[in-house]
Amino acid sequence: MTDKKIFGVTALFNEPNAIISAARKVADAGFTKWDVNSPYPIHGIDKAMKMKPSKLGIVTLIFGLSGAVLALILMYWTMSVDYPMIIGGKPYFSLPAFIPVTFEVTVIMATLSTVVAMFAFFFGLPRNSHALHDTDYMKKVSRDHYGIVIEAIDPKFDEMATLQLLKDLKPITTEIIYHPEKENYPIFEPRFIALLVGVAVVVSIGTYLMLNKLVYIVPFDWMEKQAKVIPQSGSEFFADGRGMRLPVKGTVAKGFIPYPFEGETNPKEVLSNPYFPTKENLELGQRKYLTYCSPCHGNYGDGDSRLAGQFPNPPTLHSDRGRNFSDGMIYHIITVGQNVMPSYASQVTRDERWAIVNYIRALQRAKNATDADLKLVKAE
Amino acid sequence: MSTDYSVEAPVVAGRLTIAQIEELVAKPMDTKPDKKFYLALTISGSALLIGAVCLLYTFYYGIGMWGNNQPVGWGFGIVNFVFWVGIGHAGTLISAILFLLRQKWRTGIARFAEAMTIFAVMCAGIFPIIHTGRPWLAGYLTPYPNQHGLWVNFTSPLVWDVFAVSVYFTVSLVFWYTGLIPDFATLRDRTTSKIKKTIYSIFSLGWRHSSRHWLHYEKAYVILAGFATPLVLSVHTIVSFDFAVSIMPGWHTTIFPPYFVAGAIFSGFAMVVTVLVFVRKIFDLQNIITIDHLEKMNKVILATGMMVGYAYSMEFFIAWYSGVQFEQFAFLNRMLGPYAWAYWTMVSCNVIFPQFFWFKKIRRSIPAMIVIVLFVNVGMWFERFVIVVTSLHRDFLPSSWGMFTPTLYDFGILLGSFGLFFTLVILFTKALPVVSIAEVKAVADGAQPTHHRGEHHD
The missing domain is CATH 1.20.5 (Single alpha-helices involved in coiled-coils or other helix-helix interfaces)
Structure with a gap:
């Protein structure tokens, strides 16, 4: 038996008072690597063994508080920053409504961290390969006995002397525990x-x-x-293939006067421009022109967009015909369309259409500037 | 029998030794199941199967198979959810709150009650998910970064519910497992079967009954109990918010959170008594789950039953006192309307029958308490039925009034949830120690050192 590595010596007791006084004596002898095993916690054993109170609560506190903070940050970020939505007239960061979730996240973080920290870090479990497992000693303390084990790694440990010390405590039995020769539960099996x-x-x-x-x-x-409208494909539900219904003929949108020359290709009369080409108006016109008109007519109205060369070629706005249109006629063309150009009435509001007209006028004048115009620009 | 209330009755009766306690609790795990076990399992398993078939039909055809309609959009699905969550509450109350209050008698029943909590919350969790109609999309309920760029609405009580119930289930499970670890170690060291030993070794995590571990373990137990206590109160509070945060007459009341919590404890204790009465008889645990314990639980049932009765009457008073016409109608309609039969079932089962527990003879009589707790179980199910259905079927506009008639599938799924619950309970009784071995050993006579020499106190 001498070739075996010794783990420690144990002593068994069968009475709670005996284990308390035995533990007191072992603690007084100055051992540090020793333990008391009992089938249930014994009152007062912590004092007898001179153990410091558990510091587990610190883990709980740290993780509980971080749970609360994380939950609040998550709710703040999702509800106020990433996708802000007003719900029930409450502010984006509605603390009372966030309390339940904050509480629950706090509880789950605190409890899980406490249990995991205790078993994994405080105890080093799971560990089924400990030398005490499968010994008679462990079987007894698991049932109805109380045992003391002094480990060989204790600096004061001396096989004979320590065994004698335990025997002097008058236990029922003492036992020397050896490390098992081979691992019980090898991981790489x-x-x-x-x-x-x-x-x-x-x-x-x-x-x-x-x-x-x-x-x-x-x-x-x-x-x-399910039967539903799928974008970019015809509806099987309605005969005309449209997903949504058109308004009844003659429907007037609320707040809008119908355009009087709707559907006419060459109206005799047109509206007159209600806006002056102020700086703001021209800027609005430029923005809308670049968005809606430039894809075909080009950034400066030359008809040199990437559609140039197709049939029909997008026309330049600087032809004589284009220059001779009245403001109202250009407005009319934007509103009802012309040839393959569709109506832009649904995308561009009336005010924006007039702004575009003013901007086109500015473009036309810039492309055919007179000497007087050049003098004006140079003067600025 | 005369009782001296100044002296605490012994927690473990019959002067059992520590080893005898272990033998008694471990017996069902050491012996092969008998015919009665298989018979019980067959009955509960059949109920479970019926529920599963009804659920499959529901999954295939949708929840049009149920009685839910406009205006009663919340039918049995939500009734059963609230009922089962309520059943779960007793377990946490016994294991956590009574632990903090240093009630030693809880040790005999805590493990079983905790197991019932877990099983009841499992039953409860099924219902909101199947009630969505597309349970396979339930993952959308969790806040996770997704392609849609959407988040859950954290101001909605239904989202609070998801958090509350899932946290409650997880914490209950962890609490239960933490309590089971020393027992797994004990079972590991006493078994002779190699397979059982491997299983117990894995689940015991290699627990060594070390006093250095017990020190932290007891601390962790206090911490867990400390968190489980507000948690259990929060869960049914949040469940009640599902109703109280809406503006439906009969739901929109501030009394709901305490009223729901009291009702939950009431129904939960009734279910625990229902099951324990049979378990202690079948497994011969009369000395560990004593008649004193049952009597104490019956007292809790009496107390919470009266709280629930108080809430019923206070709802009426507030309906009248608020002067809100809709609120007044909702409550009069409960009492006298088309669902009056459900209301009066609820009142008689929950308020009148528990009054018999004022008599000590009835509190300590097993047949009498079986009858009363069964009434309480029925009554508490009807309470949720009354809250959900009678409020919805008559709301503000008479033009949107309707009636709710449950279908066979509704009843099948309800039966199935009972089947699931009792199947799990029956399997539990044979697979795990139904009583915490370590905890009961610790409160047995002579288990603890006599601190003051020569001075015995028991």
Whole structure:
């Protein structure tokens, strides 16, 4: 037996008062690497063993508070920054409404961290390979006995002397515990590795099938396959293929006067421009021109957009015909369209249309500037 | 039997030794299940299967299979959810609140009650998810960064509910498992079967009954109990917010949170008594789950039953006192309207029958208490039915009034949830120690040192 490595010596007692006084004596002898094992916590053993109170609460405090802070930050960021929405007339950061979730996150963080910290870091569990496992000593203290174990790594440990010390405490029995010769539960056992790999494979395949196959079979695809309007495709529901219904003929939108020359290609009369080409008006016109007109007519109205060369070629706005249009005629063309150019009435408001007209006028004048105009610009 | 209330009754009756306690609790795990066990499992398993079939139909055809309609959009799904969450509350109350209050009698029943909490919350959790109609999309309920750029609405009580119930389940499970670890170690050291030993070794995490560990362990237990206590109160409070935050007459009341919590404890204790009465008989645990314990639970049922009764009457008073016409109508309609039968079932089961517990003979009589707690279970289910259905079926506009008629599928799923609950309970009784071995050993006679020499106190 001498080739075995000694773990420690143990003594068993069968009475709670005896273990308390025994623990007191061992603690007084100055040992540090020793322990008392009992099937349940014994009152007063902490004092007898001279143990310091548990510091577990610090973990709870730190993680509980960070849970509260994290929850509040998450709710603040999602509800006030990333996707702000007013709900029930409450402010974006509505603290009373955030309290329940903050509380729950605090509780879950605090409890889980406490339990994990205690078992994994304070105790070093799970550990089934400890030398005390599978000994008679452990079987007894697991049931109805109380034991003291003094470990060999204690600086004061001396096999004979320590054993004698324990025997002097008048235990029922003493025992010398040796380290097991081979590991009880080796991690790199092939069967265990095979189990882990098997679980990983099954979970991966299962996840793949769930996300890529299951959701596309009946009934899980019913939401996707339901009768609904799908953008860029015709509706099967209405005969005209449109997803939405057109308003009844003659419908007037609230707050709008209908355009009097609707549908006419060459109206005899047109509206007159109600806006002066002020700086603000021209800036608005430029913005809207660049957004809606330039894709075909080009940035300066030359008809040199990337559609140039197609049939029909987008016309230049600097032809004589274009220059001779009245303001109202250009407005009319934007409003009802001309040839392949569609109506822009639904995208561009009336005021914006007049601003575009003013901007086109500015472009036309700039492309055909007179000497007087050049003098004006140079003077500035 | 005369009782001297100045002396605490022994927690463990019959002067059992520590080893005898262990034998008694571990017996169901050491022996093969008998015929009665399989019979019980067959009955509960059949109920579970019926529920599963009804659920499959619901998944396939949608919740049009249920009685839910306009205006009663919340039918059995929500009734059963609130009912089962309520059942769960007793376990946490017994394991956490009574622990903080140093009630030693809780040790015999805590493990079982905690297990019932976990099983009841599992049953409860099913309902809101199937009630969404597309349970496979339930992942959207969690706030995670997604392609839609959307987040859950943190100001909605339904989202609070998701957090409350999932946190409650997780914490209950952790609390329960933490309590089980020393017992797993004890079972590991007493078993002779190699397979059992491997399983117990894994679950015991290699626990060594070390006093240096017990020190932190007891601290952790206090911390967990300290968190579980406000948690259990918060859960049913938040469940009540699902109703109280809306503007529906009959729901929009500030009394809901305390009223729901009291009701939850009431129904939970009734369910615990219902199950324990049979368990202590079948597993021969009369000395550990004593008649004193049952009597104490019956007292809690009496107290919380009267709180619930107070809430019923206070709702009426406030409806009248507020002067809100809709509120007054909602409550009169509960009492006299088309669902009056449900209301009066609720009142008689929850308020009148528990009054018998004023009599000590009835509190300590097993047959009498079985009858009363069964009434309480029924009454508390009807309470949730009354709250959900009678409020919804008559709201502000008479033009949107309607009636709710549950279908066979509704009843099938309700039966299935009972099947799930009792299947889990039955499996639990055979697979795990139904009583905390370590905790009961610690409160047995002579288990603790006599601090003051020569002076015994028991």
